């Protein structure tokens with residue numbers, strides 16, 4: 263059954279953050295908009311709703327209040343050292359990176375504040391690097407957590423679109439899965455696809471793909487904001503770069519199943535050029551969710567710097583691959599070990615202070631804007647409720663009072679059979695010996711001590727340095743870590759207006775892309791690595807650029 267053809271000035275495909283921002287901009291410009299998504303309406307906001315809400319700002323009032331001196335020059339040095347752009351097709355990604363840095367140092371914060379978005383006062387320090395000044399990493403803390411986490415970022419943009427809907431200026435069509443873009447005389451003039459059966463699936467839960475009809479929508483401009491490929495392991499494996507070895511056989515999934523990458527091929531068929539598909543941002547600190555929402559749901563530990571990190575044989579990871587320093591470098595190293603997993607050996611005190619779990623639902627205090635709960639869970643003794651739940655229920659956690667029992671349990675754990683237990687014991691004992699005086703040759707311990715010079719780290723992110731075997735810091739904890747798929751750093755090549763470009767570098771009339779589908783702008787503004795908190799910001803910026811341009 264084909265339903266009556268619909269038409270709009272602007273068609274937006276995907277209601278994640280990028281799509282909501284783009285649709286809102288088009289509405290502000292007085293355009294008639296249709297917003298389609300394959301999921302039920304419960305999923306409005308896409309991945310951003312699930313996110314931790316971490317945002318990258320440069321030289322913000324929050325940073326200054328914490329004594330952090332940041333600048334556009336320093337952030338630019340960090341970004342380009344991290345991105346390592348090295349391809350001819352990086353022309354537009356570089357330009358997007360420059361424009362995004364200006365946005366993050368300039369109007370981004372005020373633009374969000376105007377919309378009622380606020381920020382937790384303690385700025386986090388993600389991707390600390392640990393190489394030279396020109397190498398990857400954030401020289402200073404820049405990870406600003408939104409008050410209300412992901413739902414707090416989504417709220418004003420969802421509200422604007424829903425207001426437009428009440429006023430009859432936008433039509434929102436859930437369960438509409440686009441399977442083709444319509445091209446007329448070389449221009450994209452809309453999209454067609456399948457209407458899926460209605461679904462009562464809760465937010466994030468995989469929904470059926472059973473089609474009950476077709477649809478066709480014509481539009482003056484079409485914006486693809488369909489997200490990345492992280493929920494589709496086949497696509498992730500197919501695009502896996504040789505520089506990261508062979509893809510893991512076992513991976514957890516850090517995004518809902520709807521992050522399926524289906525629009526990548528659809529856009530390519532309509533003439534869009536996809537670039538940098540082999541650049542991806544997957545995490546190495548994934549843990550199996552004991553209470554999963556989507557298939558093979560994993561959670562990322564945003565780790566503080568103290569845990570001892572061992573590969574599947576028990577060897578300590580090399581300098582500077584400490585927790586939270588260099589995600590891609592660690593992934594590359596671990597892929598070279600021939601095993602899919604690795605281990606943290608740590609103490610309960612470190613877990614309590616340093617294990618932040620990424621995801622809105624894992625941070626009920628920040629997500630619920632609950633100051634009482636926040637003080638209780640982050641400043642008082644003991645882990646947060648969600649971390650305690652993982653200690654109690656998580657299949658990847660081993661908790662034991664003494665080292666010998668911990669080693670025994672690690673060896674018994676699936677994947678523990680490859681550990682050289684004598685070596686693990688030596689690593690723990692040696693680290694503890696280095697911890698006992700104020701001098702050390704252990705670079706991780708040195709880093710840890712210097713980091714506590716930053717008030718934010720000392721307050722909520724790093725445990726006071728201690729021996730892992732110190733009974734007062736115990737019990738000992740071992741955590742089996744998995745690779746967790748998340749972000750696509752490459753995507754549809756776009757110019758600074760978000761216009762999709764063809765293989766000849768010329769814009770395809772009528773076609774735009776935004777958010778993760780466009781590698782957050784240009785087809786890969788992060789290059790190979792990210793500084794973190796730059797994905798939501800990339801959706802805001804690229805959604806705004808594409809929405810404004812499509813409405814012209």
Ligand SMILES: Cc1cc2nc3c(=O)[nH]c(=O)nc-3n(C[C@H](O)[C@H](O)[C@H](O)COP(=O)(O)OP(=O)(O)OC[C@H]3O[C@@H](n4cnc5c(N)ncnc54)[C@H](O)[C@@H]3O)c2cc1C
Nearest residue numbers: 276278279280300308309313314316440489777778797798
């Ligand atoms: C748990 C978690 C924590 C995160 N934390 C952070 C953080 O702290 N900071 C940060 O910067 N980033 C974070 N991110 C990443 C960030 O949330 C995402 O990269 C971003 O939200 C992607 O938004 P998007 O609009 O590009 O795409 P999405 O949110 O993926 O939305 C795309 C939409 O398009 C729809 N769609 C796809 N194909 C079709 C089709 N063929 N037809 C119709 N509809 C289609 C999908 O159903 C989906 O609703 C996190 C992500 C997760 C999952």
